[in-house]
Amino acid sequence: MKITIVGAGAVGASCAEYIAIKNFASEVVLIDIKEDYAEGKAMDLMQTASLLGFDTRITGSTNDYSKTADSDIAVITSGIPRKPGMTREELIGINADIVKSVSSSILEHSPNAIVIVVSNPMDTMTYLVHKTTNLPKNKIIGMGGALDSARFKYRLSEALDCPASDVDGMVIGGHSDTGMVPLARLATRNSVPVTEFLSQDRLDQVTEDTKVGGATLTKMLGTSAWYAPGAAVSSLVQAIACDQKKMFPCSALLEGEYGLNDLCIGVPVILGKNGIEKIVELDLNEAEKAKMKESSQGVSGTNDLLDLKKVSG
Numbered sequence: 174m175k176i177t178i179v180g181a182g183a184v185g186a187s188c189a190e191y192i193a194i195k196n197f198a199s200e201v202v203l204i205d206i207k208e209d210y211a212e213g214k215a216m217d218l219m220q221t222a223s224l225l226g227f228d229t230r231i232t233g234s235t236n237d238y239s240k241t242a243d244s245d246i247a248v249i250t251s252g253i254p255r256k257p258g259m260t261r262e263e264l265i266g267i268n269a270d271i272v273k274s275v276s277s278s279i280l281e282h283s284p285n286a287i288v289i290v291v292s293n294p295m296d297t298m299t300y301l302v303h304k305t306t307n308l309p310k311n312k313i314i315g316m317g318g319a320l321d322s323a324r325f326k327y328r329l330s331e332a333l334d335c336p337a338s339d340v341d342g343m344v345i346g347g348h349s350d351t352g353m354v355p356l357a358r359l360a361t362r363n364s365v366p367v368t369e370f371l372s373q374d375r376l377d378q379v380t381e382d383t384k385v386g387g388a389t390l391t392k393m394l395g396t397s398a399w400y401a402p403g404a405a406v407s408s409l410v411q412a413i414a415c416d417q418k419k420m421f422p423c424s425a426l427l428e429g430e431y432g433l434n435d436l437c438i439g440v441p442v443i444l445g446k447n448g449i450e451k452i453v454e455l456d457l458n459e460a461e462k463a464k465m466k467e468s469s470q471g472v473s474g475t476n477d478l479l480d481l482k483k484v485s486g
């Protein structure tokens with residue numbers, strides 16, 4: 174199993190680290206435009222192999238896509254992250270050009286790869302990859318909901334004063350501060366609805382803290398977070414590489430599901446060796462449907478900012 178990660182920055186390197194530690198891939202190739210940067214990150218990570226006991230071979234390359242040839246999975250983390258006070262949507266100009274050129278270079282050398290898009294604004298960047306490549310829709314996956322759900326579970330575990338492993342919960346919708354739809358009604362602690370333990374006010378607070386989870390960290394760190402994003406991506410990569418058929422909320426191209434069309438947005442999907450094996454349609458209540466609709470309008474609005482003439486050229 175060969176995995177390429179484009180962008181050897183904070184998220185890309187963290188993702189490579191978690192993939193290696195989980196020890197399911199034979200090879201990870203990190204690639205970056207900064208001279209020697211990916212090579213340096215790869216060497217540093219490889220020097221942890223004997224300490225951490227993994228056999229995955231990590232190599233780095235400065236923009237030489239021939240090194241990525243025949244990758245099974247490619248992760249796109251290249252692009253600029255947000256700074257404090259910025260929205261993810263403000264990154265669109267620079268990141269659209271980067272994501273477009275990077276996805277074309279990946280597919281030139283690995284035409285059968287499954288592509289996971291991480292760069293922000295992620296739902297729109299995922300849609301851009303659909304518009305600019307001929308990959309089938311099951312092979313293009315946006316990572317956002319897996320991270321947002323992990324943050325939701327963290328906030329729930331805080332409120333419940335219990336380990337995060339006791340908690341299950343999911344965030345669907347757009348990967349933006351206003352677009353996320355944390356499904357508090359369906360969240361559980363050991364199969365018991367969290368609504369049995371937490372007041373509506375406390376749950377509303379958890380929901381709000383989840384939605385601004387990325388912005389909170391960006392303010393504290395001066396740039397966007399990387400540990401949880403890298404771990405979330407590594408879980409998606411593992412589900413595909415090991416054909417786990419696990420369910421994660423991911424940004425997927427919708428063609429009628431949830432009453433939505435022609436956009437990528439976070440919905441539960443089953444991930445296996447073919448990428449998105451199935452989109453799971455939840456029985457949302459009216460309030461959740463309305464939030465999903467509003468979220469989709471936000472995502473479509475950001476998609477409209479793409480220069481489609483440039484994109485299709």
Ligand SMILES: NC(=O)c1ccc[n+]([C@@H]2O[C@H](COP(=O)([O-])OP(=O)(O)OC[C@H]3O[C@@H](n4cnc5c(N)ncnc54)[C@H](O)[C@@H]3O)[C@@H](O)[C@H]2O)c1
Pocket residue numbers: 179180181182183184185204205206207210250251252253254255264268271275290291292293295316317320348396397398399402
């Ligand atoms: N989807 C999510 O949940 C999520 C979570 C965190 C971060 N992000 C996004 O991921 C992206 C990366 O974040 P980061 O913190 O790792 O940033 P970073 O600045 O640490 O790393 C980005 C790397 O991309 C490289 N790069 C830029 N253009 C490139 C190109 N054309 N080809 C190859 N490499 C190129 C840069 O040299 C840099 O090393 C940002 O857009 C950020 O907003 C998304």
